[in-house]
Amino acid sequence: MAGTSSYVHFHDIPDVVLAIIFSLVADTRTRNVMSLVCLKWHLLERSTRKSLTLRGNIRDLFLLPTCFRAVTHLDLSFLSPWGHPLLDSSSNPLLLAQLLRHAFPSVVSLVVYIRNPSTLHLLAPQWPNLRHVKLIRWHQRLPTEPLGSDFTALFEYSGMLSSLDVSLFHSWTEDLLPAIKAYPLIAASLSHLNILKHSSAEGFKSHELLAITASCPNLRKLLATCIFDHRFIGFVGDQTLLALASNCPCLSLLHLVDATSLSNIRPDPNDEGYTSEDASISHTTLGDVFAGLPLLEELVLDVCYNVRDTWLALELLNSRCPRLKALKLGQFHGICRGINARLDGIALCQGLESLSIKNSADLTDKALEAISLGCPRLSKFEVLGCKKITGKGMWELTHALRKTLVHVKISFCKNFNAVSSLQAMEPIRDRIERLHIDCVWNTLDNSKNQTRSSSSQELSESYNLQARKRDMIKEEKMLKKKSKSHFYDVGDDNLFSSKTWSKLHHLSLWISVGELLTPLSLAGLDDCPALEEIEIKIEGDSRNQQRPCMDSVGLRSLACYPRLSRMLLDCSGVIGYALTAPPGQADLSLWERFFLNGIEILNLKELNYWPAQDMDLNQRSLFLPAAALLAQCGSLRKLFIHGTTNEHFMMFLLRIPTLRDVQVREDYYPAPENDTITEMRVESCRRFEDALNSSNRHIPD
Numbered sequence: 001m002a003g004t005s006s007y008v009h010f011h012d013i014p015d016v017v018l019a020i021i022f023s024l025v026a027d028t029r030t031r032n033v034m035s036l037v038c039l040k041w042h043l044l045e046r047s048t049r050k051s052l053t054l055r056g057n058i059r060d061l062f063l064l065p066t067c068f069r070a071v072t073h074l075d076l077s078f079l080s081p082w083g084h085p086l087l088d089s090s091s092n093p094l095l096l097a098q099l100l101r102h103a104f105p106s107v108v109s110l111v112v113y114i115r116n117p118s119t120l121h122l123l124a125p126q127w128p129n130l131r132h133v134k135l136i137r138w139h140q141r142l143p144t145e146p147l148g149s150d151f152t153a154l155f156e157y158s159g160m161l162s163s164l165d166v167s168l169f170h171s172w173t174e175d176l177l178p179a180i181k182a183y184p185l186i187a188a189s190l191s192h193l194n195i196l197k198h199s200s201a202e203g204f205k206s207h208e209l210l211a212i213t214a215s216c217p218n219l220r221k222l223l224a225t226c227i228f229d230h231r232f233i234g235f236v237g238d239q240t241l242l243a244l245a246s247n248c249p250c251l252s253l254l255h256l257v258d259a260t261s262l263s264n265i266r267p268d269p270n271d272e273g274y275t276s277e278d279a280s281i282s283h284t285t286l287g288d289v290f291a292g293l294p295l296l297e298e299l300v301l302d303v304c305y306n307v308r309d310t311w312l313a314l315e316l317l318n319s320r321c322p323r324l325k326a327l328k329l330g331q332f333h334g335i336c337r338g339i340n341a342r343l344d345g346i347a348l349c350q351g352l353e354s355l356s357i358k359n360s361a362d363l364t365d366k367a368l369e370a371i372s373l374g375c376p377r378l379s380k381f382e383v384l385g386c387k388k389i390t391g392k393g394m395w396e397l398t399h400a401l402r403k404t405l406v407h408v409k410i411s412f413c414k415n416f417n418a419v420s421s422l423q424a425m426e427p428i429r430d431r432i433e434r435l436h437i438d439c440v441w442n443t444l445d446n447s448k449n450q451t452r453s454s455s456s457q458e459l460s461e462s463y464n465l466q467a468r469k470r471d472m473i474k475e476e477k478m479l480k481k482k483s484k485s486h487f488y489d490v491g492d493d494n495l496f497s498s499k500t501w502s503k504l505h506h507l508s509l510w511i512s513v514g515e516l517l518t519p520l521s522l523a524g525l526d527d528c529p530a531l532e533e534i535e536i537k538i539e540g541d542s543r544n545q546q547r548p549c550m551d552s553v554g555l556r557s558l559a560c561y562p563r564l565s566r567m568l569l570d571c572s573g574v575i576g577y578a579l580t581a582p583p584g585q586a587d588l589s590l591w592e593r594f595f596l597n598g599i600e601i602l603n604l605k606e607l608n609y610w611p612a613q614d615m616d617l618n619q620r621s622l623f624l625p626a627a628a629l630l631a632q633c634g635s636l637r638k639l640f641i642h643g644t645t646n647e648h649f650m651m652f653l654l655r656i657p658t659l660r661d662v663q664v665r666e667d668y669y670p671a672p673e674n675d676t677i678t679e680m681r682v683e684s685c686r687r688f689e690d691a692l693n694s695s696n697r698h699i700p701d
Contacts (some may be wrong), residue, residue: 201644205234273361311345347374365393513540556598
């Protein structure tokens, strides 16, 4: 600009504006880098930090920093040793709790691991303005504690509490209700209650759920695990749903899940998709429930038992819940008939942006086509366990929604393998950002119960898929000639000629134990320049498998993704022998070598690893082969092992030159009370962390 000096320094920006700029930076490492520029930036970054996750050993809590006084969200659940009582390491736990308050006086949101009620009795009085609290516990509840004792201190001292999350907190379903009834003012102020029980197979009974909602009439978000099986006392049926809607009419999020749904058991691909029992939920009741919740924005009903002919009730969602944006249905049948290209059922919910359909036995390609036409705003679409849909229907859905769809999940579907799933993504290949598929490589087999005519008809439809594509391409070309502005550029050879997944940054894979990842790139996922994170879930019973015939599951094939830096490798669904295996079979140490071999050539910065488990011993351990292979990952900065291991195996990890953050987390139920199988105890963690943080280790960056 004319008349201004060219020697304007960045420090000339007013401090108020600079503080706003700093507050807009969310990435922790970026903020830490900014704080190293100069002393002024260091002080400014610390004074504008709003969220902090505290790491380190609990014995060093007396060294708490006092520069983060503006922090409002504090996470204390990842202190080491993980899962141990937070304040018991100090001879004066009350003084330690007061030090926490002095270091972080502005906290209104707290996440903490509660091994016993005494922790909350000390912490809750320090922050009387707490509004959001998340409690975590994977260890078993002490049977000697009275009902509700885990929540008494929290409700007594947190008079402004409005949000409570106990989804990862193991307790009895009978624990919460006495505390809520004892503090009616706290219950009335709650607007967010998450009581999904991931650590337990028990669900809340109908009378418990109704008593909780009656005490919390101002809830806007409710997430709960229930019992929908009518053979059990206290099951959730028509009357419960109607009463729940009457108790909490202001709900914007309702998430009800049957307890068996959280087990993630893979369904039998050969059954018809119907359960042996029906839920006691009618479509008439569903319509009345929807009418009673006009502010609903997100709805999850994962019932796990048949709810039939629901299209009539779902048609009312658009008019009775006009704000609805996200919907997930489990074991709902007849959600959309798709007859004669007429829109009905779920296809009339025009405002939906996220839709997940699980175990819908009669969902067809025609229904998918109707959904794609009736829900034009969908950006996220998931289909799980639906037996009748094919690649043809999924291709047409992605083609119709190619302007908005960026997140897709296809899992447990009988007519889909990895290749057909990727082919169905062809219309949105250059736009999709998140994708989940099952790594099933075998060709699709027709069911033995199908007749020859039906098999040949399905085969003919699959061969006609390319013809259907060509027809759509011709239609697109004709539209381009008539209009000057188009969303897609149509090439001479193919409308979707690009083979590059240019925006895909998150990939999730399911694979059966003993199968390989190697064919993944050959199936069409070879060019993903933006892929940064991959999540791999391996499941199966290795006790029924012979020794692996290959040396690796194929992690080295992922080296074709240049920006891959984060991996979640979950082998917790693999069952095997932790000790000596029978002749001809492999124990878990050999399977771990098979899973992790080749990981050393990947340029990973962060790895979350769940070891395989021996269910008889309740043991999930990192063995010697895994420790040796992980020690060769020369670029790792963060490593989280969701299990246990031996101390001398952990010492192998010190060979990684860039390693900064390591933790062993036994975050599965029931977490071992006393780890007598391995050597990782309190002193073991202390020795390893001292070696990790030693001044003798030179960190390159």
